[in-house]
Amino acid sequence: MQSLLTRKLMVLTLLVTFFSAVAAADGVQGDEQAAYLSELKRLYLTTDERQALLAHSNALLDTYALRAAYQVGQAQRGDLSYRLRAGASGELILREEVREDQAAAVSVRNRHLSVFGLDPYIHYQCPPGGIRCILLDPRDGQPLLTIVRDHEGAAELAKALSFLIRNLQKG
Template sequence: MHTGFMQRLRRGLLLALLGAALPAGAAAEATGNDDSQHEQGSETSGNQVSQLDGAEQARYLAELKHLYPRQAPRKALLEHCNRLLESYALRSGYRVGEARRDDLLYQLSLLGDGGLNVREEIRSADGSRVEVRNHPVALFGVDPFVRYECPNRGPSCQVLNPQDGSPLLTLVRDHAGVAELAKAMSFLIRDIQQG
């Protein structure tokens, strides 16, 4: 119970500190003010795209410097992505009524060849079973804009693989949190591509 409270507190602090970094659409979704979204009635919220430009990247990195003052920009981006992945992990408590209620945990790391490794850990709710998979993602030649989908129903959102658009990460359904992760990952990919 204490751990759940701390996670919600940490998520709230991260969003409060970086609330200005959210895309306008994500901020509206988080507050429930996106009327066009409610009028559509589609099964997914659509492909959300993080906005990248030079000024936005500089502002975003300046804000991250306050959160991670002793880290280089790439390390700060990686650390921020991993903290968001921890905060928005799809845990068994969010999957009420599902037959298989495992925790899905992710962690990103850099590969020496300019790629990204996605470590996926599937842990049973009682801790008796753990599966670990590593998914290397080559980043050179891909669009750095990270997209995600959040269905109107269900407990989860999916961050899409920039290589082929297939699901890469499954996180708890939280538009603002997933939008922030997509933005941080987009800036991380862009930084890696720039060398």
Template structure:
């Protein structure tokens, strides 16, 4: 009898732990959802659009322009160059990055595509004190995806915006 009571009590405790964990996850999701919705509303208002995707793309491109790694930041370097990015979504589930390198009147352009389905949308970045840049890492393989001038706040804002943009693109 005591043994049965202990088993039932144990099951009840496990049930309460699972239930409280479930409530915590739901509360966290609601909080993140509210934060995300507020952020998206602010961007839609800022860029005068009704589309979350359009607002996120415009904001990401604005941040990339503002924090572009330009030759002016590369004092004393013989091979100083402008490094400028532009993002777009040419088709469903794809984020395209156009990289433009300008050096002594020459321009090199390279396009890369990131298929967003099946990847973790959380964007990471690193800003090393020994380097004048911050690197935005690809969610596909953690390789360097985008390079901007070293600005922790700018890199954090860009990573947040890109994370929300990738989530939006993953929805189709």
């Protein structure tokens, strides 16, 4: 009987230790998230998280846009740029502009991304030897947008977009 009680006490102690560690890890993550959002709000001089995340994401999209100048030796060179904005409740609108190298015409496409029920984590790929990184659509894993090949830039953009999607999911 005493050994049964001892086993139950050991299991209970292990469970309490495990859940305490999980709670502590969540607290650190929450602190990091709050610090990240606070820094963005300070950087973009706003008190609104969504506006700060949109401004940061758009600044990153502008910085890492795939321009024709980066595409030396490519058969079809052109500028590829994006712009994000919040649409209706729970919707992210992605504006894609494509300008061919020699043409004055610009092709514009708007895509609507409903964020409700969506995994907010954005994955990206930067193929070796290529000139671009591709951020993947969380709905189906297909390319969402393309930027110049820069691992750090792709990681920062993926992080900002993930935070933005989480923010939009709040309504």
